[in-house]
Each structure stands twice: as structure tokens, then as C-alpha cells.
Amino acid sequence: MKRIGLLGCGAIGTQIALAIDSGKIPATLTHVYDTKRSQADNLVSKLKLKPEVVANSHLLSSNPVDLVVEAASQDAVRKDAVSILQNKKDLMIMSAGALLDQSVFEVISDACKDFGKTVYLPSGAIAGLDVLKAVKDELESVVLVTTKNPASLKDAPFFDSSDIDPEKISEPTVLFDGKAKEAVSLFPKNINVAALLSLVGLGSENTSVRVVADPNTNKNTHHIEANGKFGKLTITVENVPDPTNPKTSRLATLSAIELLRQICTKEVQIGT
Amino acid sequence: MKRIGLLGCGAIGTQIALAIDSGKIPATLTHVYDTKRSQADNLVSKLKLKPEVVANSHLLSSNPVDLVVEAASQDAVRKDAVSILQNKKDLMIMSAGALLDQSVFEVISDACKDFGKTVYLPSGAIAGLDVLKAVKDELESVVLVTTKNPASLKDAPFFDSSDIDPEKISEPTVLFDGKAKEAVSLFPKNINVAALLSLVGLGSENTSVRVVADPNTNKNTHHIEANGKFGKLTITVENVPDPTNPKTSRLATLSAIELLRQICTKEVQIGT
Structure with a gap:
């Protein structure tokens, strides 16, 4: 079973963590981090299987996790994505906007190739x-x-x-x-x-x-x-807006959960 | 680089083979099979890097390939999918209609779990x-x-x-x-x-x-x-219909090529 590290314990991070905790995503959430320690502690209090709250984002990927989920901010992508890949972890990015900066995209794309890892971006609130x-x-x-x-x-x-x-x-x-x-x-x-x-x-x-x-x-x-x-x-x-976070569409959260589920499963995977 | 076996050397199989041969899909086509030997030979004649034409479909997955692409028929899926998975190869299926038979779907889905392999179905001619x-x-x-x-x-x-x-x-x-x-x-x-x-x-x-x-x-x-x-x-x-096979949409072929490219690449992968 894949071990997941979670970067960002806000509304979307919480829903992803709950989906892992409930077994919907067949994985283990082993480490979490948030710039606000209280937010991380609050998330952990909602989970049956308690992940470790680490003291900084670097500790997420230096620990033996298989994949880090970024559900924090564009800044977190700019700051942490490359070191996560350097630490030979796959990465799922929610803050896709960060990659619109061509130099950010290129350095992340090169790191994927150099370290043989994959960055996944869920479809968010759109189709097609x-x-x-x-x-x-x-x-x-x-x-x-x-x-x-x-x-x-x-x-x-x-x-x-x-x-x-x-x-x-x-x-x-x-x-x-x-x-x-x-x-x-x-x-x-x-x-x-x-x-x-x-x-x-x-x-x-x-x-x-x-x-x-x-x-x-x-x-x-x-x-x-x-x-x-x-x-x-x-x-x-x-x-429909997400009831726990009206600024986000419900579909964006569901899409992230589904992509993570696929990454963690050997099965019939449908769609390009 | 992943090694690909191709089951079915018709219009779609040929376009996938050409996409590998041109480098668009970073993989090596090592083995091909078609129930019509002449069709397989005809395909090989179009390629710079010549794959081996094997004598039966079983030899596709008993050879050291990483993934078999089915571009043959629903019958081929029913006949060969499980043995490909049993041989610990991933499988991409073009003839998705075969999986509408619940018993076929279940046996293939179970084989994915039992043998730890993945079956991929491209999005075909649709979106969403x-x-x-x-x-x-x-x-x-x-x-x-x-x-x-x-x-x-x-x-x-x-x-x-x-x-x-x-x-x-x-x-x-x-x-x-x-x-x-x-x-x-x-x-x-x-x-x-x-x-x-x-x-x-x-x-x-x-x-x-x-x-x-x-x-x-x-x-x-x-x-x-x-x-x-x-x-x-x-x-x-x-x-728009595919110019080489008007019964198929051009998008269905492009979608298969893109999915195979993604499977064979470590990179930024966009979409759920």
C-alpha cells in the first residue's frame, strides 16, 4: 500500500485525508505538514489512523513516503516541488496555477525526468x-x-x-x-x-x-x-460549490480523490 | 524504456506502431501479432526498428515485454486479456466493448488485483x-x-x-x-x-x-x-473520421497514442 505525505491541511487536504482514512483511497497517510501547526493537529484529530505531524515541509519527503500531495498553495509548489522529486517521491499538485510560470514548469518537468518521478495534476473543476x-x-x-x-x-x-x-x-x-x-x-x-x-x-x-x-x-x-x-x-x-469550502467546486475535490485512488490501485483504469 | 507487444496490426495498431517508431511514444515495439500473418508482415515493413512477428498471441506476453496493446477485437480481449495479466504484463485495451460483459469485466479486474498489473482504456472518441x-x-x-x-x-x-x-x-x-x-x-x-x-x-x-x-x-x-x-x-x-480508417474517429487513435505516451513517460501528467 502506498504511503502518502500531505502538504497542506486546509479544506481540500482534509477531504483527501478523510478519503484515505475511510479506505476510499487504498493508501496510508503517514506524514502531514501545514504552515499552521494547529491546522495539522486539527486534521489529525479527525482521523482514525494518526499520521505524524512533521515540523517542516522538507521532512515530508525525506521520510519514507511514496507520494506527496500538495494541497497548500502556489508558493508551496514553487518552494517544495523540486526537493520532493529530488527525494525520489511522486507528487500530486492541487495548485496548478503555479505551473503557468514557464520557469517553474520547466524546472519541475526536468526534475521528473532527472529523478524518474511523476507529477500528477487532477482535472479539477473541468472535463475534457x-x-x-x-x-x-x-x-x-x-x-x-x-x-x-x-x-x-x-x-x-x-x-x-x-x-x-x-x-x-x-x-x-x-x-x-x-x-x-x-x-x-x-x-x-x-x-x-x-x-x-x-x-x-x-x-x-x-x-x-x-x-x-x-x-x-x-x-x-x-x-x-x-x-x-x-x-x-x-x-x-x-x-456546485464545495460545502466545506465554497471557493472551490465540489468536483475539484472529488477529482483529486479519484486521481489519488487511481494512482494507488492496480485495476482497470479508464480514460486518457 | 518500456517494451511493447502489439496484438492486432490493423489500422489503429499500425498508427500506434508508427507513433512508437517515430519516437512520439518513448518505447520500443519488440513483438507484434495478428491473426493474419500478412497484416503483421505488412506493418513491420513500414517500421524502421523491426519488431519480431510472433506465431500466436500467447507469445506476445510470454516474451519480456512490459505492456501489451490490444488493437484487435472484442474476441481478442475475451481470449487473451487474462493470460497477458497472468504473465505479469500491463495491458491497454482498445476494444472496450468487450468489458460490457460483466463476467469478462470481473475476471479481468480480479486478474489486475491478483497479479498486480493495470489495464488501461483510452478515452476513445469522447471527452469527460x-x-x-x-x-x-x-x-x-x-x-x-x-x-x-x-x-x-x-x-x-x-x-x-x-x-x-x-x-x-x-x-x-x-x-x-x-x-x-x-x-x-x-x-x-x-x-x-x-x-x-x-x-x-x-x-x-x-x-x-x-x-x-x-x-x-x-x-x-x-x-x-x-x-x-x-x-x-x-x-x-x-x-472527424480517421482518414486511414473511416469507421473510427481520428480522436480515438490520437487518444490511444497519448495514453500510451503517458504510460511510458515520467513527467508532469495532467488530468484525472
Whole structure:
């Protein structure tokens, strides 16, 4: 059974830990770390099988774990990913946005090859990465339209330099229409989906992103259109927010749990 | 570098072999087999690095290969899958329809666990298996609508017991509206997509399938709607037929090549 180290004990980390503890993911959670010690202790208190709380992130991968799950932050990816791979551990990354920085992506990608390890990124709150990966070489366009309630977007830096007051949006309003690369800094908390699409497809300079604030919705909706020699792909995912963490879609957590389950299982694995 | 054995040297097997030979898939094709020896010889003649043509399918997995790719037929899956796993080789299956037979699925699934090996099924001509896998436990409905030109459907057993003459269809016509389980015998050559959806989701007795013949299209279009506690997923994939094998979608071949590439690579792997 694979031994898992968990980096980040917030809402998503907790749900992953509970999925391991319940046996849904056939693995053992052996070590956990959070920059807030109390958050790690709080997580451990909820588990039947108690993992060790380590004193720093380096101790996660210097211990005999097989895979580290990052559920912390883009900063944690920048700071810890390479040393985890150097320590010959596989790594699952939740904060996919960190990889939009080309230099970060390259150093992590090189570390995978150099140390023979794999970095896994779950599909998050979208569908269709299976197709985009397969047709990457012949994609012509990828457009993402993300629609959320203004309340889910109001903390975004976008509003610092905009005349739009998120509290006063009364009808569906296009906040941003540009490339994924620009969207990163304006909507950093909402960028994981755009990051995943950019990484599998045309890159952040050639992936179009539109962000719509719609006061009439309580869903996080991602609509994707992709064209190429293979044909045409159109996807709409209407996501219910995660009850334990409304900023995240429930699907993003479920997707991470499923990917980890697959990694830990010898079985019939369906999907590219 | 992983060593690959190829079972089936038809159109899809040939494209996979060429992708290995060109270096797109970082692996070595060491052994090939086809029930028609001439087909295997023909494939080998197209390759720079010549694999050995073996005399029967058993010799594929008794030789020191790491993974066998089945690109032959549902019969080949029924006949050879378990012995490949028993020989401690991983297996990639193209003829996913074979696994709709519950007894076949179970014996293969058990063999994966017993022998510690993995069976991989590419996403084929559809998208969104990543989501369906993740929300499997809370799916409420999955509906597939497949639309093809009547010429792509005309060999189906469906027409043996139908008054509809595929040559005379002059407008979009619903040929079948039922469950995936019934669709298998009526449209066996078109069943891979319905099989994949059934396997990841609600099973073949609870997955709805509609087959539409549309004389105005030259695409193979799959439209999927899925609902559950996570939210709602809507996907449309309009597939260009594969130029080397018009009965297959180009995406199905590309998807298989991408999955095999991932299996053979240590890298950043994106998607659940």
C-alpha cells in the first residue's frame, strides 16, 4: 500500500485525508505538514489512523513516503516541488496555477525526468483534458468562459483597478476577456482551470479566457470550446460549490480523490 | 524504456506502431501479432526498428515485454486479456466493448488485483471520462446521443430487424433510444463510446443511448449529458473520421497514442 505525505491541511487536504482514512483511497497517510501547526493537529484529530505531524515541509519527503500531495498553495509548489522529486517521491499538485510560470514548469518537468518521478495534476473543476492532451499537436483554438456569482469573485485583484463594484453587479457582466496569462494576476484564486487548460493545450498566451460575474447563479460554470483537425469539442460543467469550502467546486475535490485512488490501485483504469 | 507487444496490426495498431517508431511514444515495439500473418508482415515493413512477428498471441506476453496493446477485437480481449495479466504484463485495451460483459469485466479486474498489473482504456472518441470517474458515486443520470452519417452505420445488425433502409434515410432519424446494454448487439461496431461511459458511470443498464442517423453530416458526433450532486456536465465532441480508417474517429487513435505516451513517460501528467 502506498504511503502518502500531505502538504497542506486546509479544506481540500482534509477531504483527501478523510478519503484515505475511510479506505476510499487504498493508501496510508503517514506524514502531514501545514504552515499552521494547529491546522495539522486539527486534521489529525479527525482521523482514525494518526499520521505524524512533521515540523517542516522538507521532512515530508525525506521520510519514507511514496507520494506527496500538495494541497497548500502556489508558493508551496514553487518552494517544495523540486526537493520532493529530488527525494525520489511522486507528487500530486492541487495548485496548478503555479505551473503557468514557464520557469517553474520547466524546472519541475526536468526534475521528473532527472529523478524518474511523476507529477500528477487532477482535472479539477473541468472535463475534457483527456481530449485536449490527445489532440495537443493539432489544436487550433481553446476558449474558456468561467461564470461565477460576483460574491465568489469579489476578492480578486481585478477589482482593485476596475470601476466595477462587485457588490453592485445586477446582471451577467463580462469582467475579463483576454488571455490566460493576463488572467493569472487578476483572478489568482480562480485560475486553476485556466492553468490546466493552458498546460494541456496551447499555453497561457494562446488560451482565451472570459470571466463573467452573474448575480443570478449559485454555480461555478466553466464552458470550453476547442477546435482543431480532430474536430470540435464543446464542454459545459456547472459545478456546485464545495460545502466545506465554497471557493472551490465540489468536483475539484472529488477529482483529486479519484486521481489519488487511481494512482494507488492496480485495476482497470479508464480514460486518457 | 518500456517494451511493447502489439496484438492486432490493423489500422489503429499500425498508427500506434508508427507513433512508437517515430519516437512520439518513448518505447520500443519488440513483438507484434495478428491473426493474419500478412497484416503483421505488412506493418513491420513500414517500421524502421523491426519488431519480431510472433506465431500466436500467447507469445506476445510470454516474451519480456512490459505492456501489451490490444488493437484487435472484442474476441481478442475475451481470449487473451487474462493470460497477458497472468504473465505479469500491463495491458491497454482498445476494444472496450468487450468489458460490457460483466463476467469478462470481473475476471479481468480480479486478474489486475491478483497479479498486480493495470489495464488501461483510452478515452476513445469522447471527452469527460475524467469527470464521470470522479463523481461516479453520486451520478444520477448519463445520456449519450451518437449522431453519424447513415453510411457509417449501415452495416449494423440493427438494420436486419428494422424497416428502415439506411440508404433511404433523407433526414436526421433516431434509430435507437434505449439502454447501452441493448445497444451493444444492435450497433456492435459503434459501441466503444457507450461502453466507456457505462464502465465509468452507471453501468450499461442505466446508461441511456440514442443513435441518430443524419445524412447531412460527415462527422461522428457524441453528445453527453450527466447529472448528479456535483452539478451538471454537458459535452459535445464532433469527430472527424480517421482518414486511414473511416469507421473510427481520428480522436480515438490520437487518444490511444497519448495514453500510451503517458504510460511510458515520467513527467508532469495532467488530468484525472
